[in-house]
Every structure is written in structure tokens, then in C-alpha cells.
Amino acid sequence: MTEIWHAFTKAIELIISLDPEVMEIAGRSLRISGTSCFLASLICLPLGSLIYSHHFRGKRVLINIIQTLFSMPTVLVGLLVFVLFSRAGPLGFFGILLTPTAMVIGQMILITPLLLGLTISALSGVSKETVDTATSLGASGFQTVWLVLREARYAVLAAVIMGFGRAISEVGCAMMVGGNIRGFTRVITTTISMETSKGDFELAMALGIILLFLALIINIVLNRLQQR
Amino acid sequence: MMKPLSSIIEVVDLSHSYGERKVLQDLNLGIGKGEVFALIGPTGAGKTTLLRIIDLLEVPGAGEIYFDGKCLPRSGKQRLEIRRRMSFIHQKPQVFNLSVYDNVACGLRWRGEGKNRIAEKVDHILEMVGLEGYKNRNARTLSGGEAQRVALARSLVLEPEVLLLDEPTANLDPVSTAKIEQLISYVARQHNTTMIIATHDMSQGQQLADRIGVLLDGRLVQTGNVTDIFRSPQNEQVAHFVGMENIIEGVISASNEGIVMVNIGGNAIQAVSNHPAGKEVYACIRPEDITLALSRTQSSARNSFQAKVTRVTSFGPLSRVEINCGFRLVALVTKISAEELNLQVGREVYATFKATGVHVMERKTS
Ligand SMILES: Nc1ncnc2c1ncn2[C@@H]1O[C@H](COP(=O)(O)OP(=O)(O)OP(=O)(O)O)[C@@H](O)[C@H]1O
Numbered sequence: 001m002t003e004i005w006h007a008f009t010k011a012i013e014l015i016i017s018l019d020p021e022v023m024e025i026a027g028r029s030l031r032i033s034g035t036s037c038f039l040a041s042l043i044c045l046p047l048g049s050l051i052y053s054h055h056f057r058g059k060r061v062l063i064n065i066i067q068t069l070f071s072m073p074t075v076l077v078g079l080l081v082f083v084l085f086s087r088a089g090p091l092g093f094f095g096i097l098l099t100p101t102a103m104v105i106g107q108m109i110l111i112t113p114l115l116l117g118l119t120i121s122a123l124s125g126v127s128k129e130t131v132d133t134a135t136s137l138g139a140s141g142f143q144t145v146w147l148v149l150r151e152a153r154y155a156v157l158a159a160v161i162m163g164f165g166r167a168i169s170e171v172g173c174a175m176m177v178g179g180n181i182r183g184f185t186r187v188i189t190t191t192i193s194m195e196t197s198k199g200d201f202e203l204a205m206a207l208g209i210i211l212l213f214l215a216l217i218i219n220i221v222l223n224r225l226q227q228r
Numbered sequence: 229m230m231k232p233l234s235s236i237i238e239v240v241d242l243s244h245s246y247g248e249r250k251v252l253q254d255l256n257l258g259i260g261k262g263e264v265f266a267l268i269g270p271t272g273a274g275k276t277t278l279l280r281i282i283d284l285l286e287v288p289g290a291g292e293i294y295f296d297g298k299c300l301p302r303s304g305k306q307r308l309e310i311r312r313r314m315s316f317i318h319q320k321p322q323v324f325n326l327s328v329y330d331n332v333a334c335g336l337r338w339r340g341e342g343k344n345r346i347a348e349k350v351d352h353i354l355e356m357v358g359l360e361g362y363k364n365r366n367a368r369t370l371s372g373g374e375a376q377r378v379a380l381a382r383s384l385v386l387e388p389e390v391l392l393l394d395e396p397t398a399n400l401d402p403v404s405t406a407k408i409e410q411l412i413s414y415v416a417r418q419h420n421t422t423m424i425i426a427t428h429d430m431s432q433g434q435q436l437a438d439r440i441g442v443l444l445d446g447r448l449v450q451t452g453n454v455t456d457i458f459r460s461p462q463n464e465q466v467a468h469f470v471g472m473e474n475i476i477e478g479v480i481s482a483s484n485e486g487i488v489m490v491n492i493g494g495n496a497i498q499a500v501s502n503h504p505a506g507k508e509v510y511a512c513i514r515p516e517d518i519t520l521a522l523s524r525t526q527s528s529a530r531n532s533f534q535a536k537v538t539r540v541t542s543f544g545p546l547s548r549v550e551i552n553c554g555f556r557l558v559a560l561v562t563k564i565s566a567e568e569l570n571l572q573v574g575r576e577v578y579a580t581f582k583a584t585g586v587h588v589m590e591r592k593t594s
């Protein structure tokens with residue numbers, strides 16, 4: 001027990017003193033997950049709008065599949081990316097396995113269903129009356145979707161933040177395709193995992209606290225958004 | 229009847245169903261350029277559906293609509309072009325979650341209008357609807373009446389050729405209602421905008437419209453000018469709907485040179501009509517056309533009956549007096565006269581009304 005308490009006080013010290021290693025790892029986590037979330041949003045927001053605004057056969061089924069993939073296991077995504085980008089794999093020539101790029105790609109795949117699904121449901125949350133009103137005022141199809149996106153902006157932003165939360169807190173994929181290389185692909189979650197297995201709790205706890213803190217901020221922002 | 233010189237909207241044999249339910253049936257209607265047309269009908273009659281079809285939000289099940297001489301296409305880019313010449317203020321006004329200014333500006337932006345022109349027009353229209361101080365307010369924080377005015381401004385700023393209004397004053401208090409009605413008739417006069425106003429408020433139709441169409445159960449039962457509809461409803465349903473409270477069954481006992489005697493259970497009413505003797509009819513009298521007095525007075529009115537008051541109810545400045553003169557009649561008098569005549573249950577009065585105040589319509593025995 002005293003050992004844990006000792007580790008905890010040490011962890012707080014590391015954070016308060018802005019320990020370079022802690023800051024470096026936390027910063028990399030934010031960068032990688034931020035990038036993957038940003039890029040995934042660039043794809044998912046337009047794609048989600050497209051799916052929302054078009055009626056086609058199998059739309060319901062597609063949305064069901066997307067929703068099922070919300071809880072896609074991270075290791076499965078890791079496996080997929082690993083197989084694709086390994087030396088012998090079809091995309092092996094890129095040589096990006098065990099780099100931050102591979103981690104970004106993995107996280108993008110991981111959160112795409114979530115972003116896509118939540119974007120579609122955010123847009124669907126805008127009332128039919130609002131859509132009709134825009135149409136009546138002379139909006140073209142594209143202009144209507146743009147207005148609906150703006151109407152649903154808080155819900156869409158909430159979707160993006162949820163995606164970011166999932167990206168930064170996952171460990172399976174980051175470990176498998178990033179390899180937890182010190183100073184290169186080591187992020188918060190992979191560090192916690194490794195340090196814990198070494199029995200070295202100080203760094204793990206410090207990073208754990210930071211992760212919790214991030215989760216807290218995300219939650220507060222989400223709550224604010226949902227109240228708008 | 230005055231036929232509009234050139235119709236901007238011509239509805240031909242229009243029918244529409246939602247699933248099994250026939251909502252509109254065989255509608256034919258022409259709306260003239262610059263005409264203000266009121267579409268009145270009870271809830272569920274299909275008013276909104278008709279307006280939605282005219283605004284190309286819905287494709288009709290059968291029939292055609294011509295806009296400015298051209299048949300509305302069922303799909304394609306032209307629909308947007310035509311829709312942009314109209315503006316539709318929906319029944320439940322939806323303001324966008326944007327500032328009042330952006331709400332009013334969006335239609336102009338969608339039409340590619342320049343920034344300065346937009347600012348000019350929006351400012352002008354906001355002033356007109358009395359919302360000039362609200363520019364930067366989020367429209368979602370407005371009251372119902374204010375939101376309705378934003379919706380109106382948002383449509384008016386587009387200077388549409390045709391303005392469709394769906395119950396523009398439902399759920400508003402009398403003051404806001406009056407303001408909006410004023411604005412509508414101002415625009416109709418100033419810009420010569422063609423308007424179709426759906427309403428279930430008869431007096432609103434009466435006030436604003438050049439012509440009225442009565443929609444009952446998806447059928448356009450009667451169209452005509454205000455007096456036509458209110459004085460001479462075509463059938464019992466319309467009569468009920470336009471507030472004709474006295475609809476009395478009778479048979480024509482004599483008919484001579486446009487004057488008929490209608491026999492109502494032994495009493496005879498004189499009326500102006502051309503129906504032949506023997507015809508089964510309804511005699512309709514608007515309650516406000518009946519005069520009550522304490523003694524039989526000499527007057528030009530052809531009908532006078534001794535009666536007993538059976539019930540008095542008052543609302544606002546008016547009293548609704550039910551009387552029995554061998555048949556039941558309802559009269560509408562001001563509260564002051566009701567008090568002066570001391571109208572109470574059991575009181576003997578004389579009910580008088582003119583032969584021209586009686587509308588006779590054929591009773592279809594089915
Ligand atoms: N999208 C829809 N799907 C199915 N039925 C509908 C739909 N829209 C309207 N209806 C039905 O069509 C009928 C006519 O509706 P509509 O809204 O046109 O009536 P309205 O005259 O505007 O009534 P109100 O005065 O209450 O607004 C109603 O019975 C309604 O239930």
C-alpha cells in the first residue's frame with residue numbers, strides 16, 4: 001500500500017514539475033490522436049452528410065453496420081493495419097509500420113464508424129420542418145445540407161470529440177502498429193501498459209492521471225455541447 | 229363571377245394521397261396575378277398539403293399545376309428555379325439556430341445576392357416587421373410571435389412573386405395577430421404579391437382575401453368572393469363552417485318572381501330565391517342579421533316572429549340569444565342591447581329579419 005501511495009505522490013510530482021518525458025509522451029498522444037481525429041473528420045463529415053442526404057436502397061442496413069462497428073475491438077484494427085502494412089503485405093512498400101503514421105491510420109480506421117454514425121444521427125436530429133423551411137426559402141440540395149450541418153453543429157462537434165476520446169484512450173492498435181518505440185511512437189496508453197507490466201508505477205500513474213484529466217475535460221465539453 | 233385575367237397558378241384535377249388516405253381530391257383552382265386567396269377549412273382538410281404541393285415540396289399523386297403558364301416538372305433542376313420565385317411560410321415557423329440577421333439573410337445568400345445588397349434589404353425588412361433591435365439575437369431565443377415575424381421577414385425579403393402562408397397567426401395573441409395581418413395586407417397592396425393564405429379563421433379570410441376557397445375533406449367545395457361564401461354557402465357543410473348558425477329545414481310552399489315562402493313546421497319565412505315550390509331546402513340566417521325587439525315594430529323587414537328567449541350566453545361585447553318562435557333561432561346582439569331589453573330566459577321578444585337576409589339552399593336528400 002505504501003508503495004502505491006509513494007508512486008502516486010511521485011506521479012503528482014512528475015506532473016507538477018512538467019517532467020520532460022511525461023510531457024513528451026502526452027504531447028505525442030495529443031498530436032497523433034488529434035491528427036487522426038482531424039483527418040477522420042475531414043472524411044466522415046462530408047461522407048456522413050452524403051449518406052444523410054441521399055435515399056438509396058440498403059441505407060438502413062449500412063447505418064446498422066456502421067453502428068455495429070462503433071465497438072470494433074482495437075486489436076482487430078491493429079491486426080488489419082499490421083497485415084496491410086507489414087513488409088509482405090499489400091501496402092508494405094510504404095514502409096510505415098512502426099511509425100506514428102501507421103498509428104494515425106489505425107486510429108482513423110478505428111474511429112471512422114463512430115464519427116460517421118454520430119454525424120448521421122446528429123444531422124438526422126435536425127427536424128424535417130427545418131429542412132423543409134430551408135427548401136422553401138430556395139436552398140439547393142447542397143445548401144440545405146450545409147444548413148443542416150450548421151444547425152447540428154454542436155451535435156457534430158460532440159461526435160468529433162467522442163472520436164478523439166476513443167482515439168487517445170485506445171491501446172491495442174497503437175501498441176501493435178506503433179510498437180511503443182521510445183521517443184518515436186510511445187504514447188500515453190502504451191507507456192502505461194509497458195511500465196505497469198514492469199512494475200514501475202510512477203510514470204504509469206502520472207500518465208494515467210493526465211489521461212483521466214483529458215477524459216474529464218472531454219466530458220465537460222461534451223456536456224456543455226449537449227446542453228446547447 | 230370575376231375570373232382572374234391571367235392565372236399565375238393553375239391547379240388542374242389535382243389529387244393526392246398519403247398511403248390509403250385520400251387527402252386531396254380533384255382540385256381545380258386558378259389564382260390570378262396579384263390576387264390574395266384565402267384557403268379556409270377545418271383541421272385535416274388538406275390545406276397544408278395543397279400548399280406543400282404548390283411549393284414543390286411534394287409531388288402530387290395525380291393532376292398538374294401550372295405556374296405562370298408552365299407545367300410544374302415532377303423532378304429536376306427546374307423545380308428549384310420555380311420554387312425560388314415563391315416563398316412559403318410554414319405552419320410551425322422554424323427559425324434556424326443562427327442570429328436573426330442570418331435567418332433573414334439566408335434566402336438571399338442562397339440566391340447569390342451580393343453582401344451589401346443583402347445588408348440593405350435585411351435591415352429594411354427587419355425595420356418593417358419591428359425587429360430592428362434584434363439583429364444579433366439568436367433566433368431560437370425569440371418568443372413565438374417574434375419568431376413568426378422573423379419567418380415572415382425571411383420570406384418577404386425575397387420579394388417573391390407568390391407568397392404562401394400557412395396559418396400565419398395560429399397560436400398568436402390578438403395584438404400580434406393584428407400586427408401580422410396588417411403587414412400581410414400592406415405587402416399585398418404595396419408589392420402586388422400573389423398570396424395564398426391557409427387559415428381556419430374565417431374572419432381572417434374575410435379580412436385579408438379577395439377570394440375564398442372552402443376546402444372540406446380534401447375537396448374544394450366552394451370558391452367565390454367573401455360575400456358569396458358568407459351569404460350564400462353552397463351546402464350545409466359550408467354553411468356550418470362559415471358560421472351560419474341558423475340552418476333550418478323547410479319546404480318551399482310558394483315561389484313567385486324571385487320571392488319564396490319557406491314553410492318551416494307551419495311557420496312561413498319569406499326569402500329571396502328562385503327555387504320552385506315543393507323543393508326541400510335549408511333556410512340559412514346569420515345570427516347577426518336577426519333583430520330583437522320588445523314589441524312588433526313597423527319596418528321593411530318581411531319576417532317577424534313572436535318568440536321566447538330560451539338561453540342567453542355572452543362572450544366579449546356580444547350576447548348570443550337563443551329563441552324559440554316555433555322553430556329555434558340564434559341571434560347575436562350587443563351585450564348592451566341585451567341588458568337594455570332585459571333579455572332573460574322566458575322573456576317574450578319579436579325577432580325580425582329581412583327576406584334578403586335569408587339564404588335558401590337546396591337540401592339534398594341522400
Ligand atoms: N406526411 C404525411 N403522412 C401521412 N398523412 C399525412 C401527412 N401529412 C398530412 N397527412 C394527413 O393528411 C390530412 C391533411 O393534412 P393537412 O396537414 O394538409 O391538413 P390541414 O388542413 O393543413 O390541417 P390543419 O388545419 O390542422 O393544419 C390529415 O388527415 C393528415 O393526417
Ligand SMILES: [Mg+2]
Pocket residue numbers: 275276277319394
Ligand atoms: Mg395545416
